[in-house]
Structures are given as C-alpha cells and as structure tokens.
Amino acid sequence: MPPSGKRAPRREELLLELACEWGSCQETFDRMQDFCQHVEKHYKAAVDSEADLPDEEHNCLWRDCGFCSVEGDAELLRHMFFHCYHTKLKQWGLAILKGHSDMGDCSVGLHNRNIVPEVQENFLCLWEHCEMSMDNPEWFYRHVEMHAHCLEANEENVLFCGWKDCEASFKGRFKLREHMRSHTQEKLVACPTCGGMFANNTKFFDHIRRQTSIEGQRFQCSHCSKRFATERLLRDHMRNHVNHYKCPLCDMTCPSPSSLRNHIKFRHSNEKPYSCDYCEYSCKNLIDLRKHLDTHSSEPAYRCDFTDCDYSTRSLYSIKNHYKRVHEGDYTPRYKCHVCEQCFTRGNNLTAHLRKKHQFKWPSGHPRFRYKEHEDGFMRLQLIRYESVELTEQLMRERQGEGDSSESIQQNVQSGEELEETIQNTEAGIRKEGAEVCRTQDNAESVFLVLMAGTSSETDSTREGSVMHQLQDTAQQLGMEVV
Numbered sequence: 475m476p477p478s479g480k481r482a483p484r485r486e487e488l489l490l491e492l493a494c495e496w497g498s499c500q501e502t503f504d505r506m507q508d509f510c511q512h513v514e515k516h517y518k519a520a521v522d523s524e525a526d527l528p529d530e531e532h533n534c535l536w537r538d539c540g541f542c543s544v545e546g547d548a549e550l551l552r553h554m555f556f557h558c559y560h561t562k563l564k565q566w567g568l569a570i571l572k573g574h575s576d577m578g579d580c581s582v583g584l585h586n587r588n589i590v591p592e593v594q595e596n597f598l599c600l601w602e603h604c605e606m607s608m609d610n611p612e613w614f615y616r617h618v619e620m621h622a623h624c625l626e627a628n629e630e631n632v633l634f635c636g637w638k639d640c641e642a643s644f645k646g647r648f649k650l651r652e653h654m655r656s657h658t659q660e661k662l663v664a665c666p667t668c669g670g671m672f673a674n675n676t677k678f679f680d681h682i683r684r685q686t687s688i689e690g691q692r693f694q695c696s697h698c699s700k701r702f703a704t705e706r707l708l709r710d711h712m713r714n715h716v717n718h719y720k721c722p723l724c725d726m727t728c729p730s731p732s733s734l735r736n737h738i739k740f741r742h743s744n745e746k747p748y749s750c751d752y753c754e755y756s757c758k759n760l761i762d763l764r765k766h767l768d769t770h771s772s773e774p775a776y777r778c779d780f781t782d783c784d785y786s787t788r789s790l791y792s793i794k795n796h797y798k799r800v801h802e803g804d805y806t807p808r809y810k811c812h813v814c815e816q817c818f819t820r821g822n823n824l825t826a827h828l829r830k831k832h833q834f835k836w837p838s839g840h841p842r843f844r845y846k847e848h849e850d851g852f853m854r855l856q857l858i859r860y861e862s863v864e865l866t867e868q869l870m871r872e873r874q875g876e877g878d879s880s881e882s883i884q885q886n887v888q889s890g891e892e893l894e895e896t897i898q899n900t901e902a903g904i905r906k907e908g909a910e911v912c913r914t915q916d917n918a919e920s921v922f923l924v925l926m927a928g929t930s931s932e933t934d935s936t937r938e939g940s941v942m943h944q945l946q947d948t949a950q951q952l953g954m955e956v957v
Contacts, residue, residue, distance in 0.1 A: 488565070488566060488569045489504060490503075490504050490505070490506070490562060490565050491504065491565060492504065492505075492506065492509040492558070492561050492562060492565065493561065494509070494512060494513060494516075495536050495537040495538075495557075495561075495588065496513065496516045496535050496536055496537075496554075497516075497535045497537075499516070506558065506562060506612055509558055509561070509562075510555060510558050510610060510612065513554050513555070513557070513558050514551070514554075514555075516535075516554070517550065517551050517554050520532060520535065520550070521547050521550070532546075532547065532549075532550040534550065534553055534554065534557075536554070536557050536588055537588060538584070538585070538587060538588040538589075539557070539588045539589065539590075541553055541590075541592075545594065548596075548609065549593070549594065551609055552593040552596065552609045552610075553590070553592070553593060555609060555610040555611060555612070556590045556591070556593055556611055557588070557590060558610075558612060559610075559611045559612045560588070560590050560664060560669065560671070562612070563661060563662070563663055563664035563671055564587075564664045564665070564666045564669065565666070566662070566663050566664070567663045567664050567665050567666045567678060568666040570663060570675060570678070571666070571682075574679075577679065577682050577683075578682060578683075578685065579667065579682075580665050580666075580667035580668050580681070580682060580685060581685045582665075582667065582668035582670070582685070583667075583668060584667060584668070586668055586669055586670075587666075587667065587668055587669040588669060589669060590669075593611075596608060596609050597609070597610075597611060597614035597658075599614070599617060599618055599621075600637055600638040600657070601618065601621045601636045601637055601638075602636045602637075602638070604621070611660075614658070615658060615660045618654055618657075618658050618660075619651060619654075621636060621654075622647060622650050622651045622654055623647070625647075625650070631645065632644070632645060633645070633646075633647060633650045635650060635653060635654065635657075637654065637657045640657065655673065660673075661673055662674055662675070663675060663678045664678075665678065665681060665682075680707060680710075683702075683703040683704055683707060684702070684703070684707065693705050693707070693708040694708075695708060695711055695712060695715075698715070698846065713729075714729050714730070715729065715860050716729060716860040716861070716862050717729050717859065717860065717861050717862065717865060718730070718862045718864070718865055719731060719733075719734045719865070720865060720868060721734060721737055721738060721741075721742075723738065723741075723742045724741070724742070726741070726840060727859075727861060727865060739758060740758055741841060743758075745758070746758050748760055748762070748763040749763075750763065750766055750767065750770075752767075752770045753770070765789075765790060765791075768788050768789060768790065769788055769789070771788055774786035774787055774788050775787075775788050775790075776788070776789070776790060776792070776793035777793075778793070778796060778797070778801075780801055783800070783801075785800070806819070807819050807852075808851070808852060808853055809821055809823070809824040809845065809852065809853045809854075810824075810852040810853070810854055811824060811827055811828065811831075811832075811854075811855075812854045812855050812857075813828075813832050814831070814832075817852070821843075821845055821853065824843075824845070824853075824855075825842070825843050828843065828855065843855055843856075844856040
C-alpha cells in the first residue's frame, strides 16, 4: 500500500530519466521515443564500424551486458531496443520503491542488472487480421494495447479477445488488457538493482520481501520448513505443495504443467537431444552433458583449493564429496529412519535401508523417496502428499473404473496415527489432529487423501463424503478455488 495520504502515481505521470549506457555514453532522456531514436544511432554506428569484419557477429556495448549477436544486424537492433524497454521498467521500479518507504532493498546484486532475454525474432501481433511485426518491444506492446482500446463490445457489453485461437471474453476493458499480457508476455516493472522483470507490482514486491532477513520471516511452511515474510507469500508457496495434474502415462501427480512436462521428458521419453562430440554418449539435458564432457579431459577438471591438499578429479560430484568428507568433516548422520530410528549420513543409504529392511516401495509413478527436515535436524521420509480436490476426484473415478470401490481405497487407511500439521496460514498455524492418512497402494507411505477420523460403523457413502468434505476444507484454507 502507498504511504498514508498519498496516491500511488500513475505510470504516465512518472518523470522518466532514461540513461543511455552504451559504451561511455551518459546522455539521458525523458521520452521513450527520443531515447529509442538515440540508441538506434548507436546501432547504426556499431554496424558501420564492423562492416569490414569477416563474420556477422556484433557485440553489445551496453554496460554490464556482454551479449554477442550471431544472427546479424537485425538481432542486435532488437536486443538494443529491449535495453531501452528494460531501462524504462527499471525506472518505474525505482519510482515505486521510493513511494514505499517500508520496502527494503534488493540484495541480489548488480551483476545481472542489464542482462535482458534473447530476442531471436521480431515481435508478432496475432490479433485477427493484423500480424504486424516489430523489432521494438515498446512499440509492439503499445500497438497491442491499441487493439484493446479500439475493440467494440457486443450488445451485451462483452469484449471478446481477438488474439489467434483465443475465445476469452470480458465485461471490462481493463480486464481485457490485463488478459492480453498473457499473450504478449509483457512485463510492467523491473527491479532497479538486479534487473529482474515482473508482470505486476505485487510480484515485484514479493521479489523484495523474499529477501527479508531471517528474523523478519515470521511465517513458516509446515510441510518443508521454508520461511516467508508475509502470510500471502506463505499461502502462495503452499499451493506448490498441492498436486493438480496427473501423468497420462503413469500414476505420477505434479503441482504444475511445467513439472509434469519435465516428468514426462525424463521418465517416459527416449529422446536424448544432447550428444557428446567425442563418443556415442547422449543425454536429456545440458547439465548432464557438461558433467560427461569432464570425463574426456586429459587433465583433472577439478582440484582441491585447500593448502597442502593435492586431490584432483575429473568429476564435479567427486570434488564436492571430497570437500564434505575430508575438509568439512561431514560424517554426522543427518538421515533417520522413521520406523526403527537407524541413522545414515546419506539419503541414498536411507533409501536402500527402507527398501530392503522395511520392504518399502516408491509411490506409484514416483522415481524416488522424498525426505523432509524435522525440528530435531534429521531428515526423515516425507509422509504426506497433497492432491487437489479435482485431481482426487479423478483418481477415485479411475480406481473405481478399474474395479476398485471406495471400500478398497479405505483399506489403505492407517488408523490411530496423528496427521502432521497440514496448513499454517497464520503465525500460530492451524493443526489438524486425530485424522487418518490414506496411503498409496505400494506401501511407501506417501499420502494423497486426508480423511476425517471416523468410527468403524460408518457406511462407505458417509466415509467418501467425509473425504471430499475434508479435501475441500483443506483446499479452501490453502486459498484455492473449489468448484
């Protein structure tokens, strides 16, 4: 909220100080049009000075940038225009922070303040009958905004989005403009310190508040122990613990479409687009390829930095393990079995123990066990997994379609066990006690249903109703919309 008695200034009311950072240039402008025209002169001078070079590479001389264009002149111009747009967003971010004296400073650092995304092709407007192409993001976003401004509503005063393959409709023009940013990916503000760009002021404020000191982070997630400065940040974070999407190829459930795509990529796809130039090895991501390339080096890629230690290796994993075991004294067991209390120094040792000693299996569709740090500092098997109401209904329908009734689901209930603290959306938190936990069929003790404590005389229909009631209650306390 803006300071008491003051109205937050509109963006068009802000006095901009757009500073050119090309090379040693220090000129400033207060209008985007003048600023862009000035930067375009730098572009023309840069292209002319490199006209006789044998290749088409062009270096961006914007301070703290380091970008090199390999696709020719057009890519460099798009990149420089994005610096103009980015400069304006940082100015808006600076003005917003000045109006909020209660906000702290960004502590990420200045090293990335002028790093902008690569723009490999022109910005293309996909509004019906338009398809205009532009190399300047500022003019592109203003162009798209004019489509929303000029759009006429129908007889019911409804505005329909004209973007290709979009059928969204809105009662107000503001909502339409806000929606269109989902098509263009336009950002409205940037951090003046680190350069991070955000879609709205709220996300920008979250960026600052996430850097609050530990003492100021009063709200703690009971599921993973992360701490946050505000209750809303905690609530938004806890939504990431709730799975909404089920893999169509297995029983894996994921919290977001991106995590589901990654799961399918690594668990079900045989495609390995990253290949080694020295052997037949191929892998699914660049990180694994870089690790593999270290094995081809004739000299050890990693050497111990400690004095009087001659250890060297070609493996990043090995050098990290060396530091832990030799120089950091990492022999203290951090993992503990929740069944027999046996301790282990490594998570994979506890995994092997759970599978061999206690006959545990991975949850269906999951490639590994997950461990959670408890108050005593030990990592133990994570026993709870949250599913959204809609996803749980889907799972129940699929099980019933395969011949499993709600009674068969109830057979997995482990009674007499206290449910862990599930929701904490106030400083004190809300504790769900005396509830039962419905485990997956594979005995890996991963929870996907939260059941109300009941008596053995309950009918199946009563129990199933209590399941859905409890799930809806949980979802609502997480701030999720339940239909």
